[in-house]
Amino acid sequence: MSESAKSRAAALPHLRRGRLAKGDPIPLPLTMAAIFHAPGDATGFDQYGRFSNPTWDAVEHMLAHLEDAPCVAFPSGMAAISAVFFGLLKAGDRILLPSDGYHTTRALAERFLKSFGVAYDVRPTSSFLDGGFDRYRLAFVETPANPGLDICDIAAVAEAVHRAGAVLVVDNTTMTPFGQRPLDLGADIVIAADTKAPNGHSDVLFGHVASRDADIISRVTDWREASGAIPGPFEAWLVHRGLETLDVRFDRMCASAEMIARRLKNHRAISGLRFPGLESDPSHNLARAQMERFGFLISFVLASEDRAEDFINNCALMQAATSFGGVHTSAERRSKRGDAVPPGFVRLSIGCEPVEELWQAIEASLDAIGG
Numbered sequence: 001m002s003e004s005a006k007s008r009a010a011a012l013p014h015l016r017r018g019r020l021a022k023g024d025p026i027p028l029p030l031t032m033a034a035i036f037h038a039p040g041d042a043t044g045f046d047q048y049g050r051f052s053n054p055t056w057d058a059v060e061h062m063l064a065h066l067e068d069a070p071c072v073a074f075p076s077g078m079a080a081i082s083a084v085f086f087g088l089l090k091a092g093d094r095i096l097l098p099s100d101g102y103h104t105t106r107a108l109a110e111r112f113l114k115s116f117g118v119a120y121d122v123r124p125t126s127s128f129l130d131g132g133f134d135r136y137r138l139a140f141v142e143t144p145a146n147p148g149l150d151i152c153d154i155a156a157v158a159e160a161v162h163r164a165g166a167v168l169v170v171d172n173t174t175m176t177p178f179g180q181r182p183l184d185l186g187a188d189i190v191i192a193a194d195t196k197a198p199n200g201h202s203d204v205l206f207g208h209v210a211s212r213d214a215d216i217i218s219r220v221t222d223w224r225e226a227s228g229a230i231p232g233p234f235e236a237w238l239v240h241r242g243l244e245t246l247d248v249r250f251d252r253m254c255a256s257a258e259m260i261a262r263r264l265k266n267h268r269a270i271s272g273l274r275f276p277g278l279e280s281d282p283s284h285n286l287a288r289a290q291m292e293r294f295g296f297l298i299s300f301v302l303a304s305e306d307r308a309e310d311f312i313n314n315c316a317l318m319q320a321a322t323s324f325g326g327v328h329t330s331a332e333r334r335s336k337r338g339d340a341v342p343p344g345f346v347r348l349s350i351g352c353e354p355v356e357e358l359w360q361a362i363e364a365s366l367d368a369i370g371g
């Protein structure tokens with residue numbers, strides 16, 4: 001972990017310290033309120049639950065500390081992505097999306113942006129720079145991309161996108177601010193599904209937009225207020241609590257993923273193994289240069305759909321579930337979600353279980369399906 005990541009992690013549980021009055025609770029109080037006492041002038045305080053809420057403020061303060069940039073909270077990762085698209089784009093714009101990233105981002109463009117006059121193209125993450133960005137108002141990358149784990153050079157893409165006069169958005173969901181820092185690499189906007197590792201307990205959906213550009217922050221805040229796509233205070237409170245342990249969870253998950261990926265490499269049942277931390281991975285050199293950690297996601301292919309299902313369903317320390325980043329190790333056969341991957345392709349999200357016990361369970365389940 002870099003020195004700056006360590007100091008961010010150390011300060012995180014103490015962010016409210018300076019504001020506490022004698023007798024205040026140390027844990028964050030939850031403010032469930034649609035209305036606030038609002039006599040007289042209507043400025044400078046909380047008035048209505050669609051405009052602001054003290055529990056959002058606290059979670060946004062934490063996220064801003066982690067991102068080193070102002071943040072706006074949303075009720076899901078998709079709500080954060082929608083806020084960027086609907087807050088910044090207008091009819092006649094064209095945008096560029098990853099062909100191998102989270103499929104709902106493309107579905108949003110196909111099913112909704114197109115009918116508002118915003119066109120889109122797609123490009124593979126690993127060759128995102130090829131073809132330039134001259135036609136685009138906005139380029140959106142996801143790196144490592146979910147689920148194939150290809151990566152692209154954020155700094156090089158940011159430079160080329162800016163040269164073309166466009167805006168670069170990075171979906172940093174697979175990495176979190178402890179694993180990768182797209183704004184420091186030149187991106188204009190980070191979006192993330194805090195549903196995953198930041199909350200970490202798989203009990204809430206949440207998202208945020210981070211940017212150092214005041215106009216962008218103001219537009220997505222306006223979008224949130226006008227569209228009503230607001231997070232619930234209880235969800236914000238849960239994410240606030242989850243973030244307090246993100247550093248330890250993420251550290252354990254990344255370290256375990258690295259060890260498990262190395263062992264998977266030698267298992268006869270596995271082909272097409274992808275993990276950016278492996279020296280043999282096509283993305284490894286770039287990953288070393290741009291990522292602070294290699295993440296907790298691993299992907300690979302088993303011989304058939306049935307074998308992949310058996311591997312997931314019969315592993316005693318694995319949950320069969322979509323999503324990733326929780327304390328429980330989980331896995332999914334991604335072709336069933338429509339991703340363009342082989343039928344036996346598995347995305348594995350390493351959780352917080354002790355690693356030797358976890359490896360034994362994974363190995364036993366792989367051995368049982370045969371090579």
Ligand SMILES: Cc1ncc(COP(=O)(O)O)c(C=O)c1O
Pocket residue numbers: 076077078079102142146171173174192193194195205206207323
């Ligand atoms: C990379 C990525 N971005 C965005 C999202 C959307 O997040 P949410 O499900 O919180 O809307 C997901 C969900 O899986 C994702 O994997």
